[in-house]
Every structure is written in C-alpha cells, then in structure tokens.
Amino acid sequence: MSDSTAELTQAYSEYGPLVRAYAAGRLGNLHDADEVLQETFLAVAQNMAGFRTASSQKAWLIGIARNILRHRLRKLTLRRTADLEHDPVARSTNEIDPRVDDMKLAINRLPDAQREVLELRLKHECSYEEIAGSLHIPIGTVRSRIHAAVASLKEWAERTKEPLTTATRT
Amino acid sequence: MNHETLERLLIDRRLGELTEDTEALLKEVLRLAPDTAPIAERIDATLELASRALRAAKSPAAPLPPLNSQSLAIAAKRPISSTALPGRFAIAAALILTFWLGGRMSSPTSISVSDRTPQLQITKAIDASPVNVWSLGQLAARSVQTRTSDSANIQWTSPIARPQLGAKS
Numbered sequence: 276m277s278d279s280t281a282e283l284t285q286a287y288s289e290y291g292p293l294v295r296a297y298a299a300g301r302l303g304n305l306h307d308a309d310e311v312l313q314e315t316f317l318a319v320a321q322n323m324a325g326f327r328t329a330s331s332q333k334a335w336l337i338g339i340a341r342n343i344l345r346h347r348l349r350k351l352t353l354r355r356t357a358d359l360e361h362d363p364v365a366r367s368t369n370e371i372d373p374r375v376d377d378m379k380l381a382i383n384r385l386p387d388a389q390r391e392v393l394e395l396r397l398k399h400e401c402s403y404e405e406i407a408g409s410l411h412i413p414i415g416t417v418r419s420r421i422h423a424a425v426a427s428l429k430e431w432a433e434r435t436k437e438p439l440t441t442a443t444r445t
Numbered sequence: 446m447n448h449e450t451l452e453r454l455l456i457d458r459r460l461g462e463l464t465e466d467t468e469a470l471l472k473e474v475l476r477l478a479p480d481t482a483p484i485a486e487r488i489d490a491t492l493e494l495a496s497r498a499l500r501a502a503k504s505p506a507a508p509l510p511p512l513n514s515q516s517l518a519i520a521a522k523r524p525i526s527s528t529a530l531p532g533r534f535a536i537a538a539a540l541i542l543t544f545w546l547g548g549r550m551s552s553p554t555s556i557s558v559s560d561r562t563p564q565l566q567i568t569k570a571i572d573a574s575p576v577n578v579w580s581l582g583q584l585a586a587r588s589v590q591t592r593t594s595d596s597a598n599i600q601w602t603s604p605i606a607r608p609q610l611g612a613k614s
Binding site for chain 2: 277279280282283284287288291292295300305309312313316317319320321323372374375376378379382393394396397398402403418421422425426428429432433
C-alpha cells in the first residue's frame with residue numbers, strides 16, 4: 276500500500292462517518308448519502324495535496340461533500356426530504372423525550388441556510404470558522420445565521436405549552 | 446446592553462465562540478443583572494434540546510461501506526512526493542526564475558533615435574533633395590530632428606525600468 280493510499284484510507288476512517296452523516300442529514304436517505312461519501316473521497320484521491328494543505332481538513336471535506344450534494348440535487352432534481360419523520364436516518368431517534376421530536380420538526384421548518392449552519396455546529400461540532408470555510412461565507416454570516424436559527428427555535432419553544440426548561444430536565 | 450445583543454452573546458458563549466475577555470465581561474453583566482438569568486437559561490435549554498434533536502440521528506445504523514476501489518487506485522498512482530509540494534513553493538520558484546531571467550536580460554541596450562525613427566529618415570531624404578520645398582511635413586520633421594539631434598542614445602537597462610539618456614552619439 277502506497278503512502279497516499281494509506282493516507283486516504285486513514286482519512287476515510289477518520290472523516291467518513293462525518294461526511295456520511297452530513298450527507299444523510301441533507302439528503303434524507305442513506306443510499307444517496309453513501310454515493311456522496313464515495314464521490315467525496317474520490318475527489319480527495321484526485322487532490323490529495325489540497326487535502327493535506329487544508330487549514331481544516333474537516334471543513335475542506337464538508338465543503339467538497341456540499342458541492343457534490345448541490346450538484347446531485349440540481350442534476351437529479353431530487354427533492355430534499357424536509358420532514359425527518361420520513362427519514363430512515365432520523366427514525367432511529369429518541370423515544371424518551373417527545374419534545375426532541377418536536378424540536379426536529381421545528382428545526383426542519385428553519386430556512387435551509389440556517390438549518391445547515393445549525394447542523395454543522397450542533398451535530399457535526401464544527402466551529403464557526405470551520406463552517407465559514409466549508410460554506411465559503413464570512414464568519415459573521417455564520418454567526419448571524421446561528422443567532423437567527425436559535426432565536427426562532429427559542430420562540431417556537433416559548434409558544435409551546437410546556438416550559439422548555441422543564442422538558443429538557445426530565 | 447439590549448436584549449438582542451445579550452441573547453447573541455449568550456448563544457456564542459454556550460457554543461464556545463466567545464473570546465475570554467468577552468466571556469468575562471458577559472459574566473460580569475449577568476452577575477450585576479440577575480434578571481437576565483432566565484434569558485440565559487432559556488437559551489441554554491433551547492440549544493440543549495436542538496443538539497439532542499440533531500444528534501439523535503447522528504450515527505446511521507449501517508456500517509461505513511468500504512472505500513471505493515477507484516479512489517484507492519487514483520491515490521496509489523499519486524505518490525506523496527509528486528503531490529506534496531505546496532503551491533506556494535512552486536510560485537516562489539517561478540518568481541525566482543523570473544527575476545533571474547530578468548537579471549540576465551538587463552544588460553544596457555543602446556537605441557539610436559536618429560537612426561531608428563522613420564520620420565527622421567524621411568527628413569534626411571527631404572533635406573538631401575535638391576528642391577527644398579517648404580511644407581508642414583518638413584516643419585514637423587525639422588522639429589523632431591531638432592529635438593532628437595541633441596538627445597543621442599537612450600539607455601534602456603531593463604524592460605521594467607524607465608529609459609535613461611546616455612552619452613551623445
């Protein structure tokens with residue numbers, strides 16, 4: 276096995292689950308997510324130098340996966356599965372707290388740009404800087420999208436009958 | 446501090462995106478204004494619930510598929526030595542080469558204006574002709590000749606440097 280092959284395999288095992296989860300979250304099904312995953316690492320194999328020199332490899336990979344996703348969605352005119360209730364990935368969810376499922380629906384109602392940055396931050400644990408690098412947007416835009424998303428979710432939570440703080444403590 | 450700004454700072458603090466100084470200031474604000482505590486609590490609770498909702502679907506049950514053999518084949522064809530050279534080194538090498546070539550080409554070049562300018566050649570032809578006819582063209586040619594007859598050689602030491610007047614020819 277050459278050094279490049281070993282490096283690619285290492286990158287795949289380290290970041291593959293992240294890319295797959297990101298793609299699955301955006302596409303709503305695992306089959307398409309796996310195709311995006313393979314395409315992403317094919318792109319990495321073709322540009323190992325870019326991968327090595329990226330300031331954040333995680334952000335670089337998410338950026339590539341995102342481009343592939345956009346291309347696929349445009350080409351195949353796939354409708355993004357907005358409702359996680361019909362998402363096989365999301366179905367393995369939390370049966371303990373019904374508020375969590377309600378929150379999922381609230382997140383799905385957010386504008387796509389806000390939901391994307393929120394997912395990258397809370398689900399994939401990317402920093403604001405990494406998100407900015409992945410999406411090629413200024414860090415201030417990341418910040419304002421997150422603020423807007425959280426404000427909307429908080430508003431939604433306040434509109435519901437049960438106090439949010441009580442629900443999360445159960 | 447208005448309510449909106451406070452909420453933004455609380456969100457950034459919860460997500461670990463505040464600088465130490467800002468965080469210390471925010472802590473002081475919260476200490477001095479106890480009525481802001483419920484706001485902070487609601488922000489924390491919202492983010493906690495959103496994290497749980499998003500992470501609930503984090504790990505797909507199916508194991509990661511094996512890496513595509515095509516990717517492996519491409520990677521195998523690209524040894525590290527050929528791809529590891531960062532682009533900035535290549536740019537630096539190109540710049541050095543450019544300056545080196547520029548230095549080699551910078552030997553002074555003399556251009557004799559009086560010999561190279563077509564107008565002056567025509568002027569000479571007119572002056573040499575037996576019929577010294579007055580004309581605008583001749584006047585123009587004479588003015589050029591007057592101006593350039595003193596200027597002699599132009600020293601052009603580099604393509605990017607300003608030309609200098611040299612010794613008279």
